[in-house]
Amino acid sequence: MSDGPTYGFDTLQIHAGARPDPATGARQTPIYQTTAYVFRDADHAAALFNLQEVGYIYSRLTNPTVAVLQERIATLEGGVGAVCCSSGHAAQIMALFPLMGPGKNVVASTRLYGGTVTQFSQTIKRFGWSAKFVDFDDEAAVAAAIDDDTRAVFCESVANPGGYITDIAAIAGIADNAGVPLIVDNTSATPYLCRPIELGATLVVHSTTKYLTGNGTVTGGCIVDSGKFDWSASDKFPSLSAPEPAYHGLKFHETFGPLAFTFHGIAIGLRDLGMTMNPQAAHYTLMGIETLSLRMQRHVENAEKVAKWLENHPRVDYVTYAGLESSKYYDRVAKVCPKGAGGLFTFAIKGGYDACVKLVNALEIFSHVANLGDTRSLVIHSASTTHRQLTAEQQEAAGAGPNVVRISIGIEDADDLIADLDQALAKASA
Template structure:
């Protein structure tokens, strides 16, 4: 048994965790402390100089968070991970290591509306630029590459459309350009898709969604695949050149295949400060233990609801990759054979007003701006999450005016059918 590689469900319960050595507690304790006592002056100096691993201050690292980091890294097949305060914080910390004023990322047009806003507006203040590409047109990523390109960013399953992205094809573009591929794997979770197996160099999540799974804790995580050569061509000096704040250490040279995760921790998290609370780490760890059970139920329910809506008189189209004949069904069978996820969209014959009315009439579905909860959720993206976009951009991002987004929970599917039916007919 000692040579056996644990299965996914075993890792979801056990990875990173041991009984507490002092108390014997089986559940990972919440280390609700700001700071940690050093053994002596030499120990403190070695920790601050990156010459030893250990705990200094919870903004930089915490034992509860460390279990979460090790567990998600194991589930994704990465070398190391860093937990932060939210999915948006994960994106910020990642790009801080890669970008300098005037640099550019290429991003898929089909993204969560908050990410579109972050990339288009917030990051402009740092002098970071974005070039948009169409995930249905791989050549558009190639055309967008310039000498200023520092990364390519995609979602494995796009929010809100639920479309499946051809990760391997875009990874090939990234390799040719000599830049890392960053994949937001929030909607898939590693239960459905492991982007590192398909060429991703960095994986990010909003832990708030399916990994936590219960709508009670914010969090984000960065997973380092350990696959990218950060020293090549000196394109990423943060990792390849001596760091003055750490006595001239070169992070790539010193830390090898987990250098990027170290950079995110000791440069990004240390200085920007979006730390994850140990309590939230504990809550998310508890959620991850049931991830395989929940995700399969999410997917089974979502497919059933998509089939129900496909036959409804008030519905003009259903966009769910798990349906035979869907545009993304072949990619779903390649990348996510266990299921197409729980988030998808459908279009109403009554257009924008019908979408607004539907979300107002649903009773079991909760109308809110989240996905990945045990409860079924609904939102009308054009009037909420994507409202800052013009109509053309809404359509390109999968949030046309007549589109409603569902995040299907783990309730009895018949109850979901009944609620949707009464709201559609109201």
């Protein structure tokens, strides 16, 4: 699309990054199922490998189908560039990779997806990195946790599983004062509901597997670069500010300016970590994004109706949906997610662990799967699945206690979802 008019979200989700195929005129973005690309000549090849010219070399690094997806997500998020990769977990490692080093740490929210808590508390230790987990509602504690070795602050906009809303602007201010970037996982909200970069985030990560694709067909991840962080303001980020030996001393920030992080993610991250998104996955996600706003509107509408019904059910202890007036996060919705609190939340069942298991087994429309953000309504008992590797204390801190069920509300008829939950709750407490 041209740089002329300012287009609305609904237009950009269909058109951003995409142009008719110059060879065939195909209107839908083709799947460029190719490993490599023919160079014009030896000089062209050398320029590409020296990062003197932008183009296609090898599909581990760049691919035309994936490039369209990168531009579309970056546009919707208000970033300058993006790097797509093989999964949401890959996106998290890719986001941290240029920032961290042995002995360095990331300050992370306690309210994160269980797999992220495990990745940060266990797996990243193998790189010599560490994580400090803090309640991000306690802003003083977040500020106190940041030390000289902290290289990033990490949170979710709408936390999985509980649907808790993070005060992104407040956390961004803390990160800015410390001279470190804020990374926000915007998977549960999507750029339709929340725009973390406008609230001060440096980087935004997604599991594109979820709402962006929306149909449960492929896995993928994405890192969006705001282009606003000064990587050369200190010596904390040598991967971006210091000479890079693999490129004859090139300095990414000096050379690429606002796009330094994006170029590093491709030229170093994808080159050496190899967490590549395949072009067919990019194609499915592009098709999903075309209806993102329509789906998110319905997800929110249904979630509000189901959450209100559950809150008044005698067999339910509490509901965590931030769109309820009873939620402590209700006032944040208008500031952080002005179009709604999303479609993901938890509720606690009277009867504890056993009642949760019975409910999951009794549901008929809700699918029992380890996923969220599908058009279909989904359910899981986090304590026995996604958060099973965590301690009891970590489970409670993440909002995934033994008496809690997570539901991802789909776009079906809300009355049918309520009827399904009603019959399952009756069987759970029988």
